[in-house]
Amino acid sequence: QKEVExxxxxxxxxxxxxxxxxxxYSDRVSQSFFWYRQYSxxxxxxxxxxxxxxxxxxxxxxxxxxxxxQYVSLLIRDSQPSDSATYLxxxxxxxxxxxxxxxxxxxxxxx
Amino acid sequence: xxxxxxxxxRVICKxxxxxxxxxxxxDFQATTMFWYRQFPKxxxxxxxxxxxxxxxxxxxxxxxDKFLINHASLTLSTxxxxxxxxxxxxxxxxxxxxxxxxxxxxxxxxxxxLTVT
Numbered sequence: 001q002k003e004v005e006x007x008x009x010x011x012x013x014x015x016x017x018x019x020x021x022x023x024x025y026s027d028r029v030s031q032s033f034f035w036y037r038q039y040s041x042x043x044x045x046x047x048x049x050x051x052x053x054x055x056x057x058x059x060x061x062x063x064x065x066x067x068x069x070q071y072v073s074l075l076i077r078d079s080q081p082s083d084s085a086t087y088l089x090x091x092x093x094x095x096x097x098x099x100x101x102x103x104x105x106x107x108x109x110x111x
Numbered sequence: 112x113x114x115x116x117x118x119x120x121r122v123i124c125k126x127x128x129x130x131x132x133x134x135x136x137x138d139f140q141a142t143t144m145f146w147y148r149q150f151p152k153x154x155x156x157x158x159x160x161x162x163x164x165x166x167x168x169x170x171x172x173x174x175x176d177k178f179l180i181n182h183a184s185l186t187l188s189t190x191x192x193x194x195x196x197x198x199x200x201x202x203x204x205x206x207x208x209x210x211x212x213x214x215x216x217x218x219x220x221x222x223x224x225l226t227v228t
Contacts, residue, residue: 032214043117043204043222044155051214088155092214097143099217103154 002027004091006102015111019076023089023102026070033065033072036088038104044088048074079109112138113209117220124195125228132190132223134205140185141207145217146178149202161188195227 003026013019021035032051036044050056050063050072062075072091076083089102114137124130134144144161159169159180167180177199179191188207192199202224206217 032216034216036219041202041224043219044217046216046218049216090217094214097160098145098157101155 002030002091002093002100004089004100004102006087006089006105008103009106010108011105012108012110013079015079015081015109017079019079019083019107019109021074021076021087021089021105021107023072023074023091024070025072025089025091025100027091027093027100028070030067030070030091030093032092033063034090034092034099035061035063035072035074036090037083038086038088040085047087076107081109081111083107084109113218114138115141115205115207115218115220117205117223119223120221121224121226123226123228126196127194129191129193130195130225132192132203132205132225134188134190134207134220136186136207136209136218139207139209141188141209142185144182144188144205144207146180146188146190147204147206149204149222151202155204158190192225195225197227200225200227 005024035048038044048063050065056063060077064073086104088104090099116135146158147155159167161167161182169175182188204222206219208215
């Protein structure tokens, strides 16, 4: 059973600080990693994708991947109240149609 | 790019009736579409994987005769909830990939909130 684990939270971060969201996965041959943001009552939207070890930056977001440790994280710099949402980690591997989602981490940015 | 349109966004129906939800990929061809359901404060639950021109593959515990999925073209998949009951009330979300499934992200529609009275 392929698993993707996330701390459900809630994670509270002061406005302007760095929010750090973590995700571990069990399938060693995983190759594709995605972070989605889901606001309450809305569908998920893609924030970042990462495929290689290391960091990938896009604006205030940085995804970090460490395949040896089976760990992927998302950093949000200069956190804003509008970043308050549930963040979903999703993982896939070659030849597999279906993404495996974590249960999500609920993030609250405190003004 | 990679826009997925889902319609309707909200529907209220009476118990025993059927409801059809449409999912369209607007600017790409989607050989595979996925249907999810989400109850309040719970995580996404995959219901079925829909491949163009073939029967959908349903996840364990999902009744295929109740949740009819049709993927007639590369840009359109439909989910029909037949003989809906109040326990079918949920948030239904479709998604599609643009390229090879394993390395392409899912792009989600805006979801359909179904309320069965």
